Amino acid sequence: MSDLPSATRSESRQRPTLAITCGEPAGIGPEISIRAAWELRAEVRSVLLGDAAYLAQTAHGLDASIALSAISLQAFRNTGLPDFPQDRLTVIDCPVNEPIVPGVLDARNGRAVLQALDIAVEGALKKHFDAIVTAPLQKSTINDAGVPFTGHTEYLAERTATPQVVMMLAGGEHPHLRVALATTHLALKDVPAAITFDSLSRTLDIIHADLRDKFGIAKPRILVTGLNPHAGENGYLGREEIDVIIPTLDAAKARGMDVAGPYPADTLFQQKYLEHADCVLAMYHDQGLPVLKFASFGQGVNITLGLPIIRTSVDHGTALDLAAKGLGEADHGSMIEAIRTAALMARAKNSL
Incomplete structure (x- = not known):
């Protein structure tokens, strides 16, 4: 050809x-x-x-x-x-x-x-x-x-x-409502073990690179949810935030990425947070997508990053x-x- x-x-x-x-x-x-x-x-x-x-x-x-x-x-x-x-x-x-x-x-x-x-x-x-x-x-x-x-x-x-791709959905009334997933079609019981420093680091790298290179966003800002209710409540409701997510975000910041979190998922999806974000990274399928689909079903877009x-x-x-x-x-x-x-x-x- x-x-x-x-x-x-x-x-x-x-x-x-x-x-x-x-x-x-x-x-x-x-x-x-x-x-x-x-x-x-x-x-x-x-x-x-x-x-x-x-x-x-x-x-x-x-x-x-x-x-x-x-x-x-x-x-x-x-x-x-x-x-x-x-x-x-x-x-x-x-x-x-x-x-x-x-x-x-x-x-x-x-x-x-x-x-x-x-x-x-x-x-x-x-x-x-x-x-x-x-x-x-x-x-x-x-x-x-x-x-x-x-x-x-x-x-x-x-x-x-x-080797690794990331699912991201976009749409809704907010012009920058984009939700990416750290894990996709997994049983809920298997999600915590799938969220590791390496896999989450690669996910953030993919999101950052594609928002920059395929969306033209010079310095993407990514907000990250916690895995547990209240983002773990300082370890009282789970240690994944302390042991995995926070160290991963710290390492991403050291690589020059603009990331923030982990935030409780039940309060993150508000205008005051989203207006300063280019993407939200949720930890699992039904944590992030119900919000986006409520806002945009029938008008949303599924994008494969990576x-x-x-x-x-x-x-x-x-x-x-x-x-x-x-x-x-x-x-x-x-x-x-x-x-x-x-x-x-x-x-x-x-x-x-």
């Missing part, structure tokens, strides 16, 4: 080229991907990855004026992206094996769904795409197709040989029940925000 021509590189700084994987075809992914990409076509150059025939059918059902132009995977690999006009969306065809029925999962299409993600990663690593935006997948479909799969985040880390590529995603699932009802039921607000966030990050990174 050839490098991007200079004219396309210049365009990408003004109108970034984003790969949008349409996710589980039986869910709402195809609809929200098309609607958001079409709405933002003047801001970004969106390249949809999915079954071209089904995407064309979906686009026509949404709005007959939506124009798609499809290319084969082989053509993309041989010659790169064609220069389609702004009033057409590019589609890289990743054909499914069986007819798509909205709301009905089919494991025979699982490998085709995963292929779209592989192509997006391949294209991003070779600089054909400035970023990847992912619609939701159905993990069970891919596993039922015979491919072990735990989620986008873990798969992207494996495909890019990234990858050599930019990846954002929606903050919801496949919504098979909505897909079964037909077109027009799904809210594409989160996809709009995911695309805009990816474009913002791409511009910040390209300006370095």
Whole structure:
């Protein structure tokens, strides 16, 4: 695959080229991907990855004026992206094996769904795409197709040989409400042992570097929660703050990072604290994300930090029940925000 021509590189700084994987075809992914990409076509150059025939059918059902132009995977690999006009969306065809029925999962299409993600990663690593935006997948479909799969985040880390990534969600009425996680999908009983000096140090380094390099924040300020109620109450409610979190923060400060904490999680999410912060690092999934999702559900963005590529995603699932009802039921607000966030990050990174 050839490098991007200079004219396309210049365009990408003004109108970034984003790969949008349409996710589980039986869910709402195809609809929200098309609607958001079409709405933002003047801001970004969106390249949809999915079954071209089904995407064309979906686009026509949404709005007959939506124009798609499809290319084969082989053509993309041989010659790169064609220069389609702004009033057409590019589609890289990743054909499914069986007819798509909205709301009905089919494991025979699982490998085709995963292929779209592989192509997006391949294209991003070779600089054909400035970023990847992912619609939701159905993990069970891919596993039922015979491919072990735990989620986008873990798969992207494996495909890019990234030893550690960090999940961060952003959104809400506060413009800088970003919540990153020290641990992700762990049973609560396993969280304390997973929070170590080394793992927490790496997490802070990743957050600091990506806020600087992918968001353009020169000196990120990161607020950190404690693990225990009242941040441990000076050891009376747990010693993780004293033994692990505080030494980690002290070491991060010595490396020049602007970090503060540990704060009790039940009082940290207030305007007086957030207005001076670029990110909050929470210790576990249900400590930080309920606050953000209450403030932003349907408009939030999931961002994977630490990858050599930019990846954002929606903050919801496949919504098979909505897909079964037909077109027009799904809210594409989160996809709009995911695309805009990816474009913002791409511009910040390209300006370095």
